[in-house]
Amino acid sequence: MLKRGGPDRIRLVKGHDLRTTTGEEISHIVIADNALGNNAELTNALIDAKFRGVKIETALDSVEKLNRKIWLEGLSPEWLILADGFRTAKAHLRVKRVFDVIFSIALLLLVAPLAALVALAIKLDSPGPAIFSQERIGLNGKRFVLFKFRSMRQDAESSSGPTWAAERDHRCTRVGNIIRRCRIDELPQLINVLRGDMSFVGPRPERPYFVDMLKSEIRFYDLRHYVKPGITGWAQVMYRYGASVEDAYQKLQYDLYYAKNVSIRLDLLILLKTIRVVFAREGR
Numbered sequence: 001m002l003k004r005g006g007p008d009r010i011r012l013v014k015g016h017d018l019r020t021t022t023g024e025e026i027s028h029i030v031i032a033d034n035a036l037g038n039n040a041e042l043t044n045a046l047i048d049a050k051f052r053g054v055k056i057e058t059a060l061d062s063v064e065k066l067n068r069k070i071w072l073e074g075l076s077p078e079w080l081i082l083a084d085g086f087r088t089a090k091a092h093l094r095v096k097r098v099f100d101v102i103f104s105i106a107l108l109l110l111v112a113p114l115a116a117l118v119a120l121a122i123k124l125d126s127p128g129p130a131i132f133s134q135e136r137i138g139l140n141g142k143r144f145v146l147f148k149f150r151s152m153r154q155d156a157e158s159s160s161g162p163t164w165a166a167e168r169d170h171r172c173t174r175v176g177n178i179i180r181r182c183r184i185d186e187l188p189q190l191i192n193v194l195r196g197d198m199s200f201v202g203p204r205p206e207r208p209y210f211v212d213m214l215k216s217e218i219r220f221y222d223l224r225h226y227v228k229p230g231i232t233g234w235a236q237v238m239y240r241y242g243a244s245v246e247d248a249y250q251k252l253q254y255d256l257y258y259a260k261n262v263s264i265r266l267d268l269l270i271l272l273k274t275i276r277v278v279f280a281r282e283g284r
Contacts, residue, residue, distance in 0.1 A: 099200070128153070137207070137211045141225050143208065151180045198228065233258060234258040
């Protein structure tokens with residue numbers, strides 16, 4: 001990575017050969033400082049290098065390729081405006097919607113017996129409804145009601161107020177612990193997919209309370225709401241279970257990568273990774 005004034009500062013030597021100060025030939029330069037206009041010598045050297053075949057890219061582009069996430073610390077409004085991506089073709093949205101409808105109906109019919117048994121087990125295990133409903137923020141900031149099988153006590157937040165769910169949450173019931181490990185608690189969200197509130201793949205929808213808090217803590221957090229939320233997503237298969245502002249910050253980098261590179265191929269990759277996560281019982 002090339003940093004102005006750093007130990008890897010480049011220099012032009014006789015014959016216009018671009019090398020590091022240690023004499024190594026340069027074939028690839030990653031620019032970490034966007035203020036190239038303040039250093040004419042460096043700017044000219046980089047232009048010269050590019051026209052002689054050296055690959056030059058920004059740190060944002062490099063991190064995206066290497067880690068498959070958007071480097072949030074280096075993100076700027078200018079880059080968001082000028083960068084490729086962040087445009088979903090209407091044909092892709094139509095295909096995705098058809099997929100969502102067909103497979104949500106098929107899965108609802110397939111898992112109906114299991115869902116009935118889970119609902120009965122929840123009712124017998126603890127007082128309260130089997131289906132848990134909660135308001136979430138969806139596409140373009142629209143609010144909707146998300147459905148899940150109840151995995152916690154009915155009074156889980158009566159004294160604490162809104163609290164993030166933890167990987168090993170003490171508020172979970174006995175049945176709740178089982179269905180969360182197997183991801184069975186997510187099954188009622190097939191109704192949300194069928195209704196069009198959600199898709200199979202997309203950023204996980206968050207509660208309004210946490211959205212308001214995270215928007216004030218994390219730059220560009222609201223950008224994730226330009227994509228329809230999903231049952232599973234790129235952040236869920238690439239990052240551990242999160243229950244903090246720092247975790248939300250890290251996950252946003254993956255959500256923005258998905259928003260920039262959304263495609264049927266990426267959706268299929270996420271679904272395959274989700275299957276592996278479920279069978280490995282890796283909570284995310």
